Amino acid sequence: MTLDHRFHHVDQLRAGLSIVVYPIRYLVNMPADMGNWASQAFMSRKSLQEENIDLKTKNQLLKTELQKFNYVKTENLHLRALLKSSKQFESRVLIAELLSVDLDPYRRQVVINKGSNHGVYAGQPMVDAQGVMGLVTHVGLFTSTALLVTDPNHALPIQMLRNGLRAIANGTGAVNRLELENIPNNTDIKVGDEFVSSGLGCVFPTGYPAGRIIEINTDPSLPFAQVIAEPAAALDRSREVLLVWPSDERREDGQNPCKQIMEAKK
Numbered sequence: 001m002t003l004d005h006r007f008h009h010v011d012q013l014r015a016g017l018s019i020v021v022y023p024i025r026y027l028v029n030m031p032a033d034m035g036n037w038a039s040q041a042f043m044s045r046k047s048l049q050e051e052n053i054d055l056k057t058k059n060q061l062l063k064t065e066l067q068k069f070n071y072v073k074t075e076n077l078h079l080r081a082l083l084k085s086s087k088q089f090e091s092r093v094l095i096a097e098l099l100s101v102d103l104d105p106y107r108r109q110v111v112i113n114k115g116s117n118h119g120v121y122a123g124q125p126m127v128d129a130q131g132v133m134g135l136v137t138h139v140g141l142f143t144s145t146a147l148l149v150t151d152p153n154h155a156l157p158i159q160m161l162r163n164g165l166r167a168i169a170n171g172t173g174a175v176n177r178l179e180l181e182n183i184p185n186n187t188d189i190k191v192g193d194e195f196v197s198s199g200l201g202c203v204f205p206t207g208y209p210a211g212r213i214i215e216i217n218t219d220p221s222l223p224f225a226q227v228i229a230e231p232a233a234a235l236d237r238s239r240e241v242l243l244v245w246p247s248d249e250r251r252e253d254g255q256n257p258c259k260q261i262m263e264a265k266k
Contacts, residue, residue, distance in 0.1 A: 092245040094118060096126075098238070099143060106173045108134075108148035112241060115142045123203060125244045131209035131232025132156060132197050133241055146241075149210075149231050150174060158210050159198040163188055166198055169211060169229060175236050178211055180227035185218045189227065205244055209233075 094114060102109040114120050116139050124136040126146050134154060138145040147154050154171040156178075165187065169178040183189065193213045199206030215228035 094120075094243040094245075096120075096144075096241050096243055098241065106152065108151035108154075108171060108173065108175075108235070109137075110134075110146050110148065112136075112144050112146060112243075113142070114243060115140045115144050117141055119245075120144050120243060125204045127205070127208060127242050127244060128233045128238040128240070129242075130234050130238075131211065132204055133231075133233045133235060133238070135203060136243070148235050149233070150177060150235060156204065156210060157198045157200040158195040160189065160193055160195045162190075162193050165189065166200070167195075169195070176230050178229040178231055180213070180229060181224070183225050183227045184223065185220070185225050187225070189213060189216065189225075191216055194232075195229070 096112040096114040098110050099113050100111045112126075120136060120139050122136055122139050126133045126135055132149055134146050134148040134151070136144050137147045148171070149156050149169070150171040150173065152171050152173045156169040157166070158169045158180075159166050167180045167183060169180055172179050191213055195210050195212070197204040197206060197208045197210050209232040211229045211231045213227060213229045215226075217226040217228075219226075
């Protein structure tokens, strides 16, 4: 052993024996190696399956969060539009949210989440970022009921932008239809004419978008034309609305006639 350690006389013999023994060692260790390989493969497969299930669950959660994000993004855009719209009013305004919509096909009413504890009153005008929506008809402590401009019981004083013609836009009960009544056949109006709130009656803000004429039907046997318009407000899409208080503008004598009228109605 000493000579082998010093002079390595049997290295070649040892190398030859290792070549002969290697297949035997391989065959002896094969069952154990196969068992270890099968165990690792099974655990890897099980781990991959569990990881796959976990990733699918996380993917579904992320999709849900993305949908919430898209909703919040859309809501934020609506609120920005409302805030931009509120700059048109020098008076006090309040953002409210729709809680429910009347399901009666012949009535157009909504319930909002603001009531008398927020200063809301019956007869208060309601608008959105696009135009006039309606007015409050009933006030509770925390909620209120509002009548939309398309309700058959609603009438909106308007004025044409093109020629200044004044008229009344009545609700028809349809989702997006108004009717301008008592318009003579020879009146200077056209399809596409836009109109705004006239401010008469001191209910709605003056000059706020109200709608656009989409159809005019005349019958020589009748004194008045049938004038159909669509409201400017997104009545069937808006979730947030803007409640407006009367303007604080005063006449030279210091009186505010609109404010006096509104206080008399309360």
